[in-house]
Amino acid sequence: MMRLHYYPGFISLAVHILIEEIGLEYELSFVNLHKGPSKNPSYLALHPDGLVPVLENDGLVLYESTAIILHLLELKEGATFIPEPGSALRPQFYKWLMWLSATLHADLSLYLHPNKTAASVEAQSEVRDAAERRVNAHFDRVEEELARHRGPWFLGDTYSAVDAYLFTLARWSRGMPRSAASRPQLGAYLQRMIGRPAMQRAHAQEHLPQPWI
Ligand SMILES: N[C@@H](CCC(=O)N[C@@H](CS)C(=O)NCC(=O)O)C(=O)O
Structure with missing residues (x-):
């Protein structure tokens, strides 16, 4: 059976949400990152950097969240979560998925x-401030995109794997001074996302406490 190695709320959640949306049979395997997977040879055999996610499927061992997502979308059942080949939205899907990840x-x-x-407190503060400015600019771009076509999903009318990825990243901004959810379009979008049963199952299975965004 398919197995997803995960840590609650980490980028593995994007894969988990997608698997739930597709409705595949799978099992979850919790990776105890606090105990240092780098000291766990059996996990390092699956992922040489000891990170999540890893997907095992019928002899395949795959890491990198976007590679796993593209693999899942190639399965017959996954095909509805990516725009049709040849459609105008297909390259946009690739662009946004890679942009979200990279x-x-x-x-x-x-x-x-x-x-x-960075090692010193001062250097860490500089890194954090610069990253915050860039993250804000990125979420502003997402906000503009949602305002342009008014959703309901990130590519427009059709829910896709990009939504699972965007949601996972947006929830990481919960503690930021300008969280993703504080922007009008993004806030409404994230509420719509929360309403999806697959999302609720994935969050419950990972025991993620409220508030989710
Ligand atoms: N590019 C990788 C990044 C994977 C990654 O950074 N995973 C993080 C969680 S979001 C992780 O496992 N961190 C554990 C650690 O740093 O010890 C992917 O998209 O799969």
């Missing part, structure tokens, strides 16, 4: 964990 995720990580990049 740009928004990267800057949110810097904001949340400046200690991984």
Whole structure:
């Protein structure tokens, strides 16, 4: 059976939400990151950096959240969560998924964990401030995109895997001075996302406390 290695609320949640949306059979495997997966040879055999997520599926071992998502979308049942090949939205889907992963995720990580990049308190504060400015600009861009077509989902009329990814990152901004949810379009969008049963199942299974955004 398919197995998703996860840590509650981390980027593995984006994959988890998508698996729930698709309705696949799977099991969850909690990775105790506090005990240092780097010291756990069996997990390092799955992911050499000891990060989540990892997906195991029928002999396949795959890490990198966007690669896992693209793999899931290639399954027959996953095809409805990505715009049709040849449609105008298909390349937009690729753009936003990669942008979320390479740009928004990267800057949110810097904001949340400046200690991984800088040693001194002063340097960490500089890293955090610069990351905060970039994250704000990124969420402003997301807000503009939602305002342009008015949703209901991030690509417009049709829910896609990009929504699962965006939601996961948006919830990381809960403690920021300008959280994603404080923006009018994004706030309404995130409420719509919370209303989806697959989202509620994934959050319950990961025991994520309220408020989710
Ligand atoms: N580019 C990777 C990033 C994976 C990643 O950074 N995972 C984080 C959680 S969001 C992690 O496992 N952190 C654990 C640690 O740093 O010890 C992906 O998208 O899968």
